[in-house]
Amino acid sequence: MKITLKQLLYFRALAEARNFGRAAEIANVTQPALSMQIKELEAILGVTLVERLPRDVRLTREGRTVLERAERVLAEAMELEATAHRENLGAALNVGMIPTVAPYLLAGTLARLRAADITRELRLREAQTTDLLLALRDGRLDAVVLADPPRAPDLFSAPLFxxxxxxxxxxxxxxxxxxxxxxxxxxxxxxxxxxxxxxxxxxxxxxxxxxxxxxxxxxxxxxxxxxxxxxxxxxxxxxxxxxxxxxxxxxxxxxxxxxxxxxxxxxxxRQLALVRRQASEGGAWFNDLHNHLCAAGQDLLARARSVAPPL
Missing domain, CATH: 3.40.190.10 (Periplasmic binding protein-like II)
Structure with missing residues (x-):
């Protein structure tokens, strides 16, 4: 018997929820099914991953070590899937922008993307910073445009302007x-x-x-x-x-x-930046998007400074 991604996903959900019932809701499975997968994972590894307390679930020392490795495995698997989707013909690029940027920067960026590659499809999500970062880390977005993005080891930021x-x-x-x-x-x-x-x-x-x-x-x-x-x-x-x-x-x-x-x-x-996951290979799509965003931004700034000239 071998470890499965499903077991690692269920274990991560249990570590986050610290309760079998809530973890089952997160994983969208029944509690008995989740419990069985956790027991199978423990049997495969030959260690106890969690202490089962009356009102709580606590990771053991071995459980913490396994969780760290599980996070890396799941991140790699997610990135592999995302890369495969992007490389497929006609695959969409999923990008997020904060609401104080999207209405102004998007139109010029889209025009440049279409001029460079008429077949490119860009799907945009407009949301606040916290929601965009969550979607980026979950793999639902490929990149996000943020203002003064946080410094984090799992994120790569390319300054725009x-x-x-x-x-x-x-x-x-x-x-x-x-x-x-x-x-x-x-x-x-x-x-x-x-x-x-x-x-x-x-x-x-x-x-x-x-x-x-x-x-x-x-x-x-x-x-x-x-x-x-x-x-x-x-x-x-x-x-x-x-x-x-x-x-x-x-x-x-x-x-x-x-x-x-x-x-x-x-x-x-504020400093605007294009942010992706550190584990994600940037490649041509990231560099192209970054260049188009920079060009659209410079055009906007030139127009803005004709409206309100700097001192």
Missing amino acids: EDRFVLAGSKARLAALGTTSEVLRPMALRPEHLLLLDEGHCLADQALEVCSLDRRQTRLDLGASSLATLCGLVAQGFGLTFLPEIALPAETAAAPDLRLRRFQPPEPA
Whole structure:
């Protein structure tokens, strides 16, 4: 009898859930079936993997060692499958983008991809950073575009470009901050004047960080999920918000009353990057996608700086 991937998957689920019933739900099998596979795995290896307690399941020392190796085996198997899918004729490339990037960067990237290879199919998922990273690590996505991605040994990040923040508001709101010749720094802003995206959006967290603020200090929790919503509000005088440069051409066209003001150098910014699993072989698809994203980004930045010229 040999070890199977199914047994390793069930064992990983049990290690995560620490309960046979919950592990069975995660693995989408019955509890007796999962329990039987765990016992068979223990019999094959000749060790006890878990301590079966009345209200808990605890890994033994041997169980922890097996789990580490199982994680590597499952990661390799997942990567083998993903690579095979990508190399098949007509296989789709599954890419994720955060919501404060996708509406602005996607159109130019798609145009370049089509011009380079009309047969290429790109499937996009737009979601917040936490969800994208989970899908990437699970193999449901091949690569993701993030802002200031976390450093992790299982991830590889290829920088795309720097995306600076610009202050946006109504004409009256920005005039109240002083003349354009006066120095404007993020930390000088009054927190009660700031409108931000709802929790979970990395752009809101980055804006709070550059201002050294806590979300509880801001005036109004709108639960806004898009920059377009915020721009419409601040254009009507409801406050101020941070806009990334790549959003400037689209949002100023949609909200003609919106006014912009640059911060004093060095301007606050976020670094956009294309991220894949470290175990995934980048290859031509990754390099091509990276190059097209960079080119589309540079075009956007050039247009943005014609809308709001740097100081």
